[in-house]
Amino acid sequence: MRTDTMADKYQAFNFRTLDRLLNFLSTENISANASKLITSIGIPLAALGVFLMLWSVLAAQVQTSLGVLPGPAKVWEQMMTLVDEHQAEREKEAAFFERQEKRNATKLASNPDAQVKIRPYTGQATFFDQIWTSLLTVATGFIIASLIAIPIGILTGMSQTLYTAFNPIIQLFKPISPLAWLPIVTMVVSAVYVSKDPMFAKSFLTSAITVTLCCLWPTIINTAVGVSSVDKDLINVSRVLRLPWLTRTVKIILPSSIPMMFTGLRLSLGIGWMVLIAAEMLAQNPGLGKFVWDEFQNGSSNSLARIMVAVLVIGFIGFLLDRGMLMLQRRFSWDKSAVLR
């Protein structure tokens, strides 16, 4: 009997401690989760807060000829204005087409044989139209560059002779600033691209080609490095199997250089986006670069805030483009373990 009660007591005690322990653990868990949350979201938020505060305090100290350097609040306000302008423009456009349709309808009603004209809307390009133009331009330039650079990279990676031949040219052209290319590209485009009914505007081509010229090099170099540094054992495997040249290239060399190729493509796209803004400013391609330039020339009291909106949007789009390439890389690369930054 006595031992039984002892055991009971012991058991009860044990359960209580267990309970307490579990409680302790769970609160521990919560606090651990909370601290994880704080580090993953809280710290970046705090840093952003500090940045905004410093911005608004420091910007207020700078007096320019266009007024005080705008702080975050002013920039936000202009952002909203740009959205409103865009919506107003869209409404105007819709109204324009509605009027045109009505006019044409009444014309046709009175005379079924009448020739109706459908005129395009020629309103002002809004900020968001300009973003779209910029994206289209950078995509064109980047795709052309990739189509040229990847084959060249593969060939130079596979052949030491070609590498020796191309390397000095690559090294020479790689560090050239887009601003140096632009006058040459502009002249060549206006000399060569002569058409009565041009499919693309000259400014678009000039900007896209300038982007291409600056996008080529990282892709060429990284692809060549990826192709030339295929694991020697894998090459030996293909030699033992006597794989024909094409099979070896397609089955072994290309897949194993894909991670490096994507590194090159990501670098290229980043450079391309930076180059584009400068190219658009000078070539007057109706994109973000032109927006910045026009606002600068405009010199109203809101100009600086509007330019800052553009700067932030440029940064944000650049970030999204990089993420997009990263997602493509994850999709196409076999090397899932690679650290993707």
Added chain:
Amino acid sequence: MHEQNHLELTSVTIDFPTDKGPFRALDKVNLKIRKSEFISLIGHSGCGKSTVLNIVAGLNRATEGGVILNGKEVVEPGPERAVVFQHHSLLPWLSAYENIELGVKQVFRGKKSKAEMREWIEHNLDLVHMTHARDKRPDEISGGMKQRVGIARALAMQPEVLLMDEPFGALDALTRARLQDSLMEIHAALGNTVIMITHDVDEAVLLSDRIVMMTNGPAATIGEVLHIDLERPRKRLVLADDPQYNHYRSEVLKFLYERQKQPGENDGQAQTEAPDASEPEKTAELRVVSA
């Protein structure tokens, strides 16, 4: 024992060009190997074991002398001399099945139908007990499993000679033992000629018909050849207490640690290292203790 020369290395010598003139890695290696024989190459690091294997594989060409397989000189790599590499060398973007398929498609093009090829690949996966990992990629399976797939890939080429460069060197002791047992089974069943490089004295004695012991480089050559007359199939637990087995082991150990000291112990003689000298080899020593 009828002497039929299947694979013959005659006076194989190789010089590697260096900045200080040619470096002689191998000097007059002579070896005659019968069909289905299991040969181990053992020696200290940098003695050119891998170079011998690469020359037989056709990956390197001998400067003088040469290799003859079935009356034909070896001048280039080929699937009849399949290689199992030390670091598995599977294509990381292909599954186990696809890795083997790459070789099978190449070797049996026009000789096997698609269905026959599939059956043959699956048969080889089964041979190394890897059917369950058929669709796994190399980064999803363990080191031992990768090496099994590597062996299956080599076997699937139906090679006459299987060349293995320290195939189990990177594996833990238990996995290594299991794979050695698998290899003995496969060798008994298929009867390929095998040349295997190893640093493991026990492995060499357990698996081989002959152990070829190489002198230290530079200008390395064959020092001694030890015939292992142990009945097959061999069981590692039975052999552990076998006096003959232990005699063979001590023969190899004596060669390695008395007649051929580690390079560096005989002061400064072997400063230039052969191209395959990579890691300092303490493994053989450790294994003696653990055995």
